Amino acid sequence: MKRAHALSRRERQIMDILYRSGKATAAEVRDAMPDAPSYSAVRAMLRILEEKGHLRHEQDGPRYVFLPAEPRDQAKRSALRHLMETFFDGSVEQTVAALLDSETRNMKPSELDKLSRLIEEARKKGV
Amino acid sequence: MKRAHALSRRERQIMDILYRSGKATAAEVRDAMPDAPSYSAVRAMLRILEEKGHLRHEQDGPRYVFLPAEPRDQAKRSALRHLMETFFDGSVEQTVAALLDSETRNMKPSELDKLSRLIEEARKKGV
DNA sequence: GAGGGTGTGCTAAATTTTTAGCATGAAACG
DNA sequence: CGTTTCATGCTAAAAATTTAGCACACCCTC
Known part of the structure:
Protein backbone atom coordinates (compact mmCIF):
# COMPACT_ATOMS: atom_id res chain seq x y z
CA MET A 1 0.00 0.00 0.00
CA LYS A 2 2.85 2.30 -0.91
CA ARG A 3 0.57 4.92 -2.44
CA ALA A 4 -3.14 4.98 -1.87
CA HIS A 5 -4.06 4.85 -5.52
CA ALA A 6 -1.18 3.04 -7.19
CA LEU A 7 -2.99 -0.20 -7.97
CA SER A 8 -5.42 -1.02 -10.71
CA ARG A 9 -8.64 -2.91 -10.29
CA ARG A 10 -7.33 -6.45 -10.52
CA GLU A 11 -4.10 -5.61 -8.74
CA ARG A 12 -6.05 -4.24 -5.79
CA GLN A 13 -8.25 -7.32 -5.73
CA ILE A 14 -5.25 -9.63 -5.63
CA MET A 15 -3.50 -7.65 -2.90
CA ASP A 16 -6.66 -7.73 -0.78
CA ILE A 17 -6.86 -11.50 -1.15
CA LEU A 18 -3.26 -11.79 0.03
CA TYR A 19 -3.79 -9.45 2.97
CA ARG A 20 -6.88 -11.40 3.98
CA SER A 21 -5.28 -14.83 3.81
CA GLY A 22 -1.72 -13.85 4.62
CA LYS A 23 -0.33 -15.88 1.74
CA ALA A 24 -1.69 -17.89 -1.16
CA THR A 25 -0.78 -19.93 -4.20
CA ALA A 26 -1.89 -18.72 -7.62
CA ALA A 27 -4.68 -21.30 -7.59
CA GLU A 28 -5.87 -20.11 -4.17
CA VAL A 29 -5.83 -16.49 -5.29
CA ARG A 30 -7.88 -17.50 -8.31
CA ASP A 31 -10.37 -19.46 -6.18
CA ALA A 32 -10.92 -16.38 -4.03
CA MET A 33 -12.02 -14.30 -7.00
CA PRO A 34 -15.75 -14.06 -7.71
CA ASP A 35 -14.96 -13.16 -11.33
CA ALA A 36 -11.83 -15.18 -11.92
CA PRO A 37 -10.02 -15.13 -15.27
CA SER A 38 -7.88 -18.06 -16.41
CA TYR A 39 -5.16 -19.56 -14.20
CA SER A 40 -2.49 -18.17 -16.47
CA ALA A 41 -4.01 -14.67 -16.34
CA VAL A 42 -3.85 -14.77 -12.53
CA ARG A 43 -0.23 -15.88 -12.63
CA ALA A 44 0.62 -13.12 -15.07
CA MET A 45 -0.91 -10.53 -12.72
CA LEU A 46 0.98 -11.97 -9.77
CA ARG A 47 4.22 -11.69 -11.71
CA ILE A 48 3.48 -8.06 -12.55
CA LEU A 49 2.69 -7.26 -8.91
CA GLU A 50 5.98 -8.85 -7.93
CA GLU A 51 7.87 -6.82 -10.51
CA LYS A 52 6.23 -3.70 -9.10
CA GLY A 53 7.42 -4.70 -5.63
CA HIS A 54 4.00 -5.22 -4.05
CA LEU A 55 4.44 -8.90 -3.33
CA ARG A 56 7.04 -11.62 -3.24
CA HIS A 57 7.03 -15.37 -3.68
CA GLU A 58 8.48 -18.35 -1.85
CA GLN A 59 8.88 -21.86 -3.16
CA ASP A 60 6.47 -24.24 -1.48
CA GLY A 61 7.17 -27.74 -2.75
CA PRO A 62 6.45 -27.74 -6.47
CA ARG A 63 4.72 -24.37 -6.52
CA TYR A 64 5.04 -20.75 -5.52
CA VAL A 65 3.26 -19.23 -2.59
CA PHE A 66 2.77 -15.46 -2.71
CA LEU A 67 2.92 -12.97 0.16
CA PRO A 68 2.51 -9.20 0.39
CA ALA A 69 5.85 -7.41 0.33
CA GLU A 70 4.66 -5.00 3.01
CA PRO A 71 4.23 -6.32 6.57
CA ARG A 72 0.56 -6.81 7.44
CA ASP A 73 0.72 -4.47 10.43
CA GLN A 74 2.00 -1.68 8.28
CA ALA A 75 -0.60 -2.30 5.62
CA LYS A 76 -3.31 -2.31 8.28
CA ARG A 77 -2.20 1.03 9.59
CA SER A 78 -2.10 2.61 6.15
CA ALA A 79 -5.50 1.23 5.23
CA LEU A 80 -7.04 2.43 8.47
CA ARG A 81 -5.60 5.90 8.05
CA HIS A 82 -6.78 6.14 4.49
CA LEU A 83 -10.29 5.07 5.46
CA MET A 84 -10.48 7.54 8.32
CA GLU A 85 -9.35 10.39 6.11
CA THR A 86 -11.71 9.50 3.32
CA PHE A 87 -14.85 8.93 5.34
CA MET B 1 -18.86 1.16 -3.68
CA LYS B 2 -21.26 -1.22 -5.36
CA ARG B 3 -18.68 -3.96 -5.70
CA ALA B 4 -15.44 -3.89 -3.80
CA HIS B 5 -13.27 -4.09 -6.89
CA ALA B 6 -15.29 -2.47 -9.65
CA LEU B 7 -13.26 0.71 -9.99
CA SER B 8 -9.98 1.32 -11.72
CA ARG B 9 -7.10 3.30 -10.31
CA ARG B 10 -8.17 6.78 -11.32
CA GLU B 11 -11.85 6.06 -10.79
CA ARG B 12 -11.13 4.99 -7.23
CA GLN B 13 -9.06 8.10 -6.63
CA ILE B 14 -11.85 10.36 -7.84
CA MET B 15 -14.53 8.62 -5.78
CA ASP B 16 -12.36 8.94 -2.68
CA ILE B 17 -11.96 12.67 -3.28
CA LEU B 18 -15.74 13.01 -3.54
CA TYR B 19 -16.39 10.96 -0.42
CA ARG B 20 -13.85 13.04 1.47
CA SER B 21 -15.20 16.41 0.41
CA GLY B 22 -18.84 15.44 -0.05
CA LYS B 23 -19.03 17.19 -3.41
CA ALA B 24 -16.67 18.98 -5.76
CA THR B 25 -16.34 20.69 -9.11
CA ALA B 26 -14.09 19.19 -11.75
CA ALA B 27 -11.45 21.80 -10.93
CA GLU B 28 -11.62 20.95 -7.23
CA VAL B 29 -11.32 17.24 -7.95
CA ARG B 30 -8.27 18.01 -10.08
CA ASP B 31 -6.70 20.19 -7.37
CA ALA B 32 -7.04 17.34 -4.90
CA MET B 33 -4.95 15.00 -7.03
CA PRO B 34 -1.22 14.77 -6.31
CA ASP B 35 -0.67 13.53 -9.87
CA ALA B 36 -3.32 15.45 -11.76
CA PRO B 37 -3.75 15.06 -15.50
CA SER B 38 -5.30 17.83 -17.61
CA TYR B 39 -8.62 19.46 -16.72
CA SER B 40 -10.29 17.82 -19.67
CA ALA B 41 -8.97 14.39 -18.66
CA VAL B 42 -10.51 14.85 -15.20
CA ARG B 43 -13.83 15.87 -16.74
CA ALA B 44 -13.76 12.88 -19.04
CA MET B 45 -13.26 10.54 -16.08
CA LEU B 46 -16.08 12.23 -14.17
CA ARG B 47 -18.38 11.73 -17.15
CA ILE B 48 -17.47 8.04 -17.31
CA LEU B 49 -18.08 7.59 -13.59
CA GLU B 50 -21.47 9.22 -14.03
CA GLU B 51 -22.32 6.91 -16.93
CA LYS B 52 -21.37 3.97 -14.75
CA GLY B 53 -23.73 5.26 -12.06
CA HIS B 54 -21.12 5.97 -9.40
CA LEU B 55 -21.71 9.69 -9.22
CA ARG B 56 -24.13 12.38 -10.33
CA HIS B 57 -23.89 16.07 -11.06
CA GLU B 58 -25.86 19.17 -10.19
CA GLN B 59 -25.68 22.55 -11.88
CA ASP B 60 -24.01 25.12 -9.65
CA GLY B 61 -24.15 28.46 -11.41
CA PRO B 62 -22.07 28.17 -14.57
CA ARG B 63 -20.53 24.81 -13.65
CA TYR B 64 -21.28 21.27 -12.54
CA VAL B 65 -20.73 20.07 -9.03
CA PHE B 66 -20.29 16.32 -8.62
CA LEU B 67 -21.53 14.10 -5.79
CA PRO B 68 -21.30 10.38 -5.09
CA ALA B 69 -24.41 8.54 -6.21
CA GLU B 70 -24.33 6.39 -3.07
CA PRO B 71 -25.21 8.03 0.24
CA ARG B 72 -22.12 8.66 2.35
CA ASP B 73 -23.40 6.61 5.27
CA GLN B 74 -23.85 3.61 3.08
CA ALA B 75 -20.43 4.01 1.50
CA LYS B 76 -18.90 4.34 4.98
CA ARG B 77 -20.46 1.13 6.09
CA SER B 78 -19.32 -0.78 3.02
CA ALA B 79 -15.79 0.58 3.29
CA LEU B 80 -15.59 -0.30 6.97
CA ARG B 81 -16.83 -3.80 6.39
CA HIS B 82 -14.42 -4.38 3.55
CA LEU B 83 -11.49 -3.14 5.64
CA MET B 84 -12.42 -5.33 8.58
CA GLU B 85 -12.72 -8.40 6.41
CA THR B 86 -9.47 -7.72 4.60
CA PHE B 87 -7.28 -6.93 7.58
C1' DG C 1 7.32 -44.87 -23.06
C1' DA C 2 2.86 -42.41 -23.49
C1' DG C 3 -0.52 -39.68 -21.53
C1' DG C 4 -2.40 -36.65 -18.19
C1' DG C 5 -2.02 -33.32 -14.59
C1' DT C 6 0.30 -29.49 -12.52
C1' DG C 7 3.58 -25.89 -12.49
C1' DT C 8 6.63 -21.89 -14.52
C1' DG C 9 8.34 -18.27 -17.93
C1' DC C 10 7.21 -15.65 -21.55
C1' DT C 11 4.82 -13.31 -25.27
C1' DA C 12 1.54 -10.81 -27.61
C1' DA C 13 -3.03 -9.56 -28.41
C1' DA C 14 -7.45 -8.05 -26.62
C1' DT C 15 -9.60 -5.02 -23.67
C1' DT C 16 -10.03 -1.24 -20.67
C1' DT C 17 -8.53 3.01 -18.92
C1' DT C 18 -6.71 7.39 -19.39
C1' DT C 19 -5.51 11.30 -21.74
C1' DA C 20 -5.90 15.61 -24.23
C1' DG C 21 -7.55 18.35 -27.88
C1' DC C 22 -11.27 20.40 -30.68
C1' DA C 23 -15.64 22.82 -31.32
C1' DT C 24 -18.93 25.41 -29.23
C1' DG C 25 -21.29 28.42 -25.88
C1' DA C 26 -21.56 31.70 -22.12
C1' DA C 27 -19.78 35.22 -19.26
C1' DA C 28 -16.63 38.86 -18.11
C1' DC C 29 -13.70 42.62 -19.33
C1' DG C 30 -11.78 46.60 -21.83
C1' DC D 1 -17.86 44.65 -30.31
C1' DG D 2 -13.72 41.84 -29.89
C1' DT D 3 -11.00 39.19 -26.93
C1' DT D 4 -10.18 36.33 -23.17
C1' DT D 5 -11.52 33.13 -19.80
C1' DC D 6 -14.17 29.45 -18.21
C1' DA D 7 -17.29 25.71 -18.98
C1' DT D 8 -19.40 21.59 -21.54
C1' DG D 9 -19.85 17.67 -25.02
C1' DC D 10 -17.50 14.75 -27.72
C1' DT D 11 -13.97 12.09 -30.11
C1' DA D 12 -10.13 9.37 -30.81
C1' DA D 13 -5.68 8.02 -29.76
C1' DA D 14 -2.21 6.82 -26.38
C1' DA D 15 -1.29 4.22 -22.51
C1' DA D 16 -2.15 0.78 -19.17
C1' DT D 17 -4.20 -3.37 -17.79
C1' DT D 18 -5.79 -7.84 -18.46
C1' DT D 19 -6.09 -11.98 -20.72
C1' DA D 20 -4.89 -16.48 -22.48
C1' DG D 21 -2.05 -19.51 -24.99
C1' DC D 22 2.38 -21.73 -26.05
C1' DA D 23 6.62 -24.15 -24.89
C1' DC D 24 8.79 -26.51 -21.59
C1' DA D 25 9.62 -29.10 -17.17
C1' DC D 26 8.40 -32.26 -13.60
C1' DC D 27 5.71 -35.88 -11.51
C1' DC D 28 2.60 -39.75 -11.43
C1' DT D 29 0.05 -43.61 -13.34
C1' DC D 30 -0.71 -47.24 -16.58
Whole structure:
Protein backbone atom coordinates (compact mmCIF):
# COMPACT_ATOMS: atom_id res chain seq x y z
CA MET A 1 0.00 0.00 0.00
CA LYS A 2 2.85 2.30 -0.91
CA ARG A 3 0.57 4.92 -2.44
CA ALA A 4 -3.14 4.98 -1.87
CA HIS A 5 -4.06 4.85 -5.52
CA ALA A 6 -1.18 3.04 -7.19
CA LEU A 7 -2.99 -0.20 -7.97
CA SER A 8 -5.42 -1.02 -10.71
CA ARG A 9 -8.64 -2.91 -10.29
CA ARG A 10 -7.33 -6.45 -10.52
CA GLU A 11 -4.10 -5.61 -8.74
CA ARG A 12 -6.05 -4.24 -5.79
CA GLN A 13 -8.25 -7.32 -5.73
CA ILE A 14 -5.25 -9.63 -5.63
CA MET A 15 -3.50 -7.65 -2.90
CA ASP A 16 -6.66 -7.73 -0.78
CA ILE A 17 -6.86 -11.50 -1.15
CA LEU A 18 -3.26 -11.79 0.03
CA TYR A 19 -3.79 -9.45 2.97
CA ARG A 20 -6.88 -11.40 3.98
CA SER A 21 -5.28 -14.83 3.81
CA GLY A 22 -1.72 -13.85 4.62
CA LYS A 23 -0.33 -15.88 1.74
CA ALA A 24 -1.69 -17.89 -1.16
CA THR A 25 -0.78 -19.93 -4.20
CA ALA A 26 -1.89 -18.72 -7.62
CA ALA A 27 -4.68 -21.30 -7.59
CA GLU A 28 -5.87 -20.11 -4.17
CA VAL A 29 -5.83 -16.49 -5.29
CA ARG A 30 -7.88 -17.50 -8.31
CA ASP A 31 -10.37 -19.46 -6.18
CA ALA A 32 -10.92 -16.38 -4.03
CA MET A 33 -12.02 -14.30 -7.00
CA PRO A 34 -15.75 -14.06 -7.71
CA ASP A 35 -14.96 -13.16 -11.33
CA ALA A 36 -11.83 -15.18 -11.92
CA PRO A 37 -10.02 -15.13 -15.27
CA SER A 38 -7.88 -18.06 -16.41
CA TYR A 39 -5.16 -19.56 -14.20
CA SER A 40 -2.49 -18.17 -16.47
CA ALA A 41 -4.01 -14.67 -16.34
CA VAL A 42 -3.85 -14.77 -12.53
CA ARG A 43 -0.23 -15.88 -12.63
CA ALA A 44 0.62 -13.12 -15.07
CA MET A 45 -0.91 -10.53 -12.72
CA LEU A 46 0.98 -11.97 -9.77
CA ARG A 47 4.22 -11.69 -11.71
CA ILE A 48 3.48 -8.06 -12.55
CA LEU A 49 2.69 -7.26 -8.91
CA GLU A 50 5.98 -8.85 -7.93
CA GLU A 51 7.87 -6.82 -10.51
CA LYS A 52 6.23 -3.70 -9.10
CA GLY A 53 7.42 -4.70 -5.63
CA HIS A 54 4.00 -5.22 -4.05
CA LEU A 55 4.44 -8.90 -3.33
CA ARG A 56 7.04 -11.62 -3.24
CA HIS A 57 7.03 -15.37 -3.68
CA GLU A 58 8.48 -18.35 -1.85
CA GLN A 59 8.88 -21.86 -3.16
CA ASP A 60 6.47 -24.24 -1.48
CA GLY A 61 7.17 -27.74 -2.75
CA PRO A 62 6.45 -27.74 -6.47
CA ARG A 63 4.72 -24.37 -6.52
CA TYR A 64 5.04 -20.75 -5.52
CA VAL A 65 3.26 -19.23 -2.59
CA PHE A 66 2.77 -15.46 -2.71
CA LEU A 67 2.92 -12.97 0.16
CA PRO A 68 2.51 -9.20 0.39
CA ALA A 69 5.85 -7.41 0.33
CA GLU A 70 4.66 -5.00 3.01
CA PRO A 71 4.23 -6.32 6.57
CA ARG A 72 0.56 -6.81 7.44
CA ASP A 73 0.72 -4.47 10.43
CA GLN A 74 2.00 -1.68 8.28
CA ALA A 75 -0.60 -2.30 5.62
CA LYS A 76 -3.31 -2.31 8.28
CA ARG A 77 -2.20 1.03 9.59
CA SER A 78 -2.10 2.61 6.15
CA ALA A 79 -5.50 1.23 5.23
CA LEU A 80 -7.04 2.43 8.47
CA ARG A 81 -5.60 5.90 8.05
CA HIS A 82 -6.78 6.14 4.49
CA LEU A 83 -10.29 5.07 5.46
CA MET A 84 -10.48 7.54 8.32
CA GLU A 85 -9.35 10.39 6.11
CA THR A 86 -11.71 9.50 3.32
CA PHE A 87 -14.85 8.93 5.34
CA PHE A 88 -14.35 10.25 8.86
CA ASP A 89 -12.44 13.52 8.60
CA GLY A 90 -9.45 11.75 10.09
CA SER A 91 -11.27 11.19 13.41
CA VAL A 92 -10.75 8.04 15.43
CA GLU A 93 -13.81 8.80 17.47
CA GLN A 94 -16.05 9.05 14.44
CA THR A 95 -14.60 5.85 13.05
CA VAL A 96 -15.17 3.92 16.25
CA ALA A 97 -18.65 5.36 16.57
CA ALA A 98 -19.48 4.16 13.07
CA LEU A 99 -18.02 0.75 13.84
CA LEU A 100 -20.06 0.38 16.98
CA ASP A 101 -23.13 1.76 15.32
CA SER A 102 -23.14 -0.71 12.48
CA GLU A 103 -21.97 -3.78 14.36
CA THR A 104 -23.65 -3.46 17.73
CA ARG A 105 -26.04 -6.28 17.20
CA ASN A 106 -23.21 -8.72 16.64
CA MET A 107 -21.14 -7.88 19.68
CA LYS A 108 -21.22 -9.81 22.90
CA PRO A 109 -20.88 -8.12 26.28
CA SER A 110 -17.47 -9.74 26.66
CA GLU A 111 -16.29 -8.03 23.51
CA LEU A 112 -17.58 -4.69 24.75
CA ASP A 113 -15.75 -5.33 28.01
CA LYS A 114 -12.59 -5.86 26.09
CA LEU A 115 -13.02 -2.58 24.29
CA SER A 116 -13.54 -0.78 27.60
CA ARG A 117 -10.32 -2.31 28.81
CA LEU A 118 -8.53 -1.21 25.67
CA ILE A 119 -9.69 2.33 26.27
CA GLU A 120 -8.46 2.27 29.84
CA GLU A 121 -5.08 1.11 28.65
CA ALA A 122 -5.04 3.80 26.01
CA ARG A 123 -5.84 6.33 28.74
CA LYS A 124 -2.83 5.26 30.74
CA LYS A 125 -0.52 5.32 27.79
CA GLY A 126 -1.66 8.70 26.68
CA VAL A 127 -0.94 10.38 30.00
CA MET B 1 -18.86 1.16 -3.68
CA LYS B 2 -21.26 -1.22 -5.36
CA ARG B 3 -18.68 -3.96 -5.70
CA ALA B 4 -15.44 -3.89 -3.80
CA HIS B 5 -13.27 -4.09 -6.89
CA ALA B 6 -15.29 -2.47 -9.65
CA LEU B 7 -13.26 0.71 -9.99
CA SER B 8 -9.98 1.32 -11.72
CA ARG B 9 -7.10 3.30 -10.31
CA ARG B 10 -8.17 6.78 -11.32
CA GLU B 11 -11.85 6.06 -10.79
CA ARG B 12 -11.13 4.99 -7.23
CA GLN B 13 -9.06 8.10 -6.63
CA ILE B 14 -11.85 10.36 -7.84
CA MET B 15 -14.53 8.62 -5.78
CA ASP B 16 -12.36 8.94 -2.68
CA ILE B 17 -11.96 12.67 -3.28
CA LEU B 18 -15.74 13.01 -3.54
CA TYR B 19 -16.39 10.96 -0.42
CA ARG B 20 -13.85 13.04 1.47
CA SER B 21 -15.20 16.41 0.41
CA GLY B 22 -18.84 15.44 -0.05
CA LYS B 23 -19.03 17.19 -3.41
CA ALA B 24 -16.67 18.98 -5.76
CA THR B 25 -16.34 20.69 -9.11
CA ALA B 26 -14.09 19.19 -11.75
CA ALA B 27 -11.45 21.80 -10.93
CA GLU B 28 -11.62 20.95 -7.23
CA VAL B 29 -11.32 17.24 -7.95
CA ARG B 30 -8.27 18.01 -10.08
CA ASP B 31 -6.70 20.19 -7.37
CA ALA B 32 -7.04 17.34 -4.90
CA MET B 33 -4.95 15.00 -7.03
CA PRO B 34 -1.22 14.77 -6.31
CA ASP B 35 -0.67 13.53 -9.87
CA ALA B 36 -3.32 15.45 -11.76
CA PRO B 37 -3.75 15.06 -15.50
CA SER B 38 -5.30 17.83 -17.61
CA TYR B 39 -8.62 19.46 -16.72
CA SER B 40 -10.29 17.82 -19.67
CA ALA B 41 -8.97 14.39 -18.66
CA VAL B 42 -10.51 14.85 -15.20
CA ARG B 43 -13.83 15.87 -16.74
CA ALA B 44 -13.76 12.88 -19.04
CA MET B 45 -13.26 10.54 -16.08
CA LEU B 46 -16.08 12.23 -14.17
CA ARG B 47 -18.38 11.73 -17.15
CA ILE B 48 -17.47 8.04 -17.31
CA LEU B 49 -18.08 7.59 -13.59
CA GLU B 50 -21.47 9.22 -14.03
CA GLU B 51 -22.32 6.91 -16.93
CA LYS B 52 -21.37 3.97 -14.75
CA GLY B 53 -23.73 5.26 -12.06
CA HIS B 54 -21.12 5.97 -9.40
CA LEU B 55 -21.71 9.69 -9.22
CA ARG B 56 -24.13 12.38 -10.33
CA HIS B 57 -23.89 16.07 -11.06
CA GLU B 58 -25.86 19.17 -10.19
CA GLN B 59 -25.68 22.55 -11.88
CA ASP B 60 -24.01 25.12 -9.65
CA GLY B 61 -24.15 28.46 -11.41
CA PRO B 62 -22.07 28.17 -14.57
CA ARG B 63 -20.53 24.81 -13.65
CA TYR B 64 -21.28 21.27 -12.54
CA VAL B 65 -20.73 20.07 -9.03
CA PHE B 66 -20.29 16.32 -8.62
CA LEU B 67 -21.53 14.10 -5.79
CA PRO B 68 -21.30 10.38 -5.09
CA ALA B 69 -24.41 8.54 -6.21
CA GLU B 70 -24.33 6.39 -3.07
CA PRO B 71 -25.21 8.03 0.24
CA ARG B 72 -22.12 8.66 2.35
CA ASP B 73 -23.40 6.61 5.27
CA GLN B 74 -23.85 3.61 3.08
CA ALA B 75 -20.43 4.01 1.50
CA LYS B 76 -18.90 4.34 4.98
CA ARG B 77 -20.46 1.13 6.09
CA SER B 78 -19.32 -0.78 3.02
CA ALA B 79 -15.79 0.58 3.29
CA LEU B 80 -15.59 -0.30 6.97
CA ARG B 81 -16.83 -3.80 6.39
CA HIS B 82 -14.42 -4.38 3.55
CA LEU B 83 -11.49 -3.14 5.64
CA MET B 84 -12.42 -5.33 8.58
CA GLU B 85 -12.72 -8.40 6.41
CA THR B 86 -9.47 -7.72 4.60
CA PHE B 87 -7.28 -6.93 7.58
CA PHE B 88 -9.06 -7.90 10.76
CA ASP B 89 -10.81 -11.22 10.13
CA GLY B 90 -14.09 -9.35 10.26
CA SER B 91 -13.62 -8.44 13.93
CA VAL B 92 -14.77 -5.08 15.31
CA GLU B 93 -12.70 -5.60 18.40
CA GLN B 94 -9.51 -6.12 16.45
CA THR B 95 -10.27 -3.10 14.32
CA VAL B 96 -10.87 -0.84 17.29
CA ALA B 97 -7.79 -2.21 19.01
CA ALA B 98 -5.68 -1.36 15.96
CA LEU B 99 -7.21 2.10 15.84
CA LEU B 100 -6.44 2.77 19.46
CA ASP B 101 -3.01 1.25 19.14
CA SER B 102 -1.93 3.44 16.29
CA GLU B 103 -3.65 6.66 17.29
CA THR B 104 -3.33 6.73 21.04
CA ARG B 105 -0.75 9.43 21.15
CA ASN B 106 -3.06 11.83 19.37
CA MET B 107 -6.11 11.34 21.52
CA LYS B 108 -7.13 13.60 24.37
CA PRO B 109 -8.70 12.28 27.55
CA SER B 110 -11.98 13.90 26.53
CA GLU B 111 -11.98 11.85 23.34
CA LEU B 112 -11.31 8.67 25.28
CA ASP B 113 -14.19 9.60 27.54
CA LYS B 114 -16.41 9.88 24.56
CA LEU B 115 -15.39 6.44 23.36
CA SER B 116 -16.18 4.98 26.78
CA ARG B 117 -19.60 6.55 26.55
CA LEU B 118 -20.11 5.11 23.09
CA ILE B 119 -19.31 1.67 24.41
CA GLU B 120 -21.77 2.05 27.27
CA GLU B 121 -24.47 3.01 24.81
CA ALA B 122 -23.59 0.07 22.63
CA ARG B 123 -23.88 -2.14 25.67
CA LYS B 124 -27.40 -0.93 26.33
CA LYS B 125 -28.49 -1.33 22.77
CA GLY B 126 -27.09 -4.81 22.50
CA VAL B 127 -28.96 -6.16 25.49
C1' DG C 1 7.32 -44.87 -23.06
C1' DA C 2 2.86 -42.41 -23.49
C1' DG C 3 -0.52 -39.68 -21.53
C1' DG C 4 -2.40 -36.65 -18.19
C1' DG C 5 -2.02 -33.32 -14.59
C1' DT C 6 0.30 -29.49 -12.52
C1' DG C 7 3.58 -25.89 -12.49
C1' DT C 8 6.63 -21.89 -14.52
C1' DG C 9 8.34 -18.27 -17.93
C1' DC C 10 7.21 -15.65 -21.55
C1' DT C 11 4.82 -13.31 -25.27
C1' DA C 12 1.54 -10.81 -27.61
C1' DA C 13 -3.03 -9.56 -28.41
C1' DA C 14 -7.45 -8.05 -26.62
C1' DT C 15 -9.60 -5.02 -23.67
C1' DT C 16 -10.03 -1.24 -20.67
C1' DT C 17 -8.53 3.01 -18.92
C1' DT C 18 -6.71 7.39 -19.39
C1' DT C 19 -5.51 11.30 -21.74
C1' DA C 20 -5.90 15.61 -24.23
C1' DG C 21 -7.55 18.35 -27.88
C1' DC C 22 -11.27 20.40 -30.68
C1' DA C 23 -15.64 22.82 -31.32
C1' DT C 24 -18.93 25.41 -29.23
C1' DG C 25 -21.29 28.42 -25.88
C1' DA C 26 -21.56 31.70 -22.12
C1' DA C 27 -19.78 35.22 -19.26
C1' DA C 28 -16.63 38.86 -18.11
C1' DC C 29 -13.70 42.62 -19.33
C1' DG C 30 -11.78 46.60 -21.83
C1' DC D 1 -17.86 44.65 -30.31
C1' DG D 2 -13.72 41.84 -29.89
C1' DT D 3 -11.00 39.19 -26.93
C1' DT D 4 -10.18 36.33 -23.17
C1' DT D 5 -11.52 33.13 -19.80
C1' DC D 6 -14.17 29.45 -18.21
C1' DA D 7 -17.29 25.71 -18.98
C1' DT D 8 -19.40 21.59 -21.54
C1' DG D 9 -19.85 17.67 -25.02
C1' DC D 10 -17.50 14.75 -27.72
C1' DT D 11 -13.97 12.09 -30.11
C1' DA D 12 -10.13 9.37 -30.81
C1' DA D 13 -5.68 8.02 -29.76
C1' DA D 14 -2.21 6.82 -26.38
C1' DA D 15 -1.29 4.22 -22.51
C1' DA D 16 -2.15 0.78 -19.17
C1' DT D 17 -4.20 -3.37 -17.79
C1' DT D 18 -5.79 -7.84 -18.46
C1' DT D 19 -6.09 -11.98 -20.72
C1' DA D 20 -4.89 -16.48 -22.48
C1' DG D 21 -2.05 -19.51 -24.99
C1' DC D 22 2.38 -21.73 -26.05
C1' DA D 23 6.62 -24.15 -24.89
C1' DC D 24 8.79 -26.51 -21.59
C1' DA D 25 9.62 -29.10 -17.17
C1' DC D 26 8.40 -32.26 -13.60
C1' DC D 27 5.71 -35.88 -11.51
C1' DC D 28 2.60 -39.75 -11.43
C1' DT D 29 0.05 -43.61 -13.34
C1' DC D 30 -0.71 -47.24 -16.58
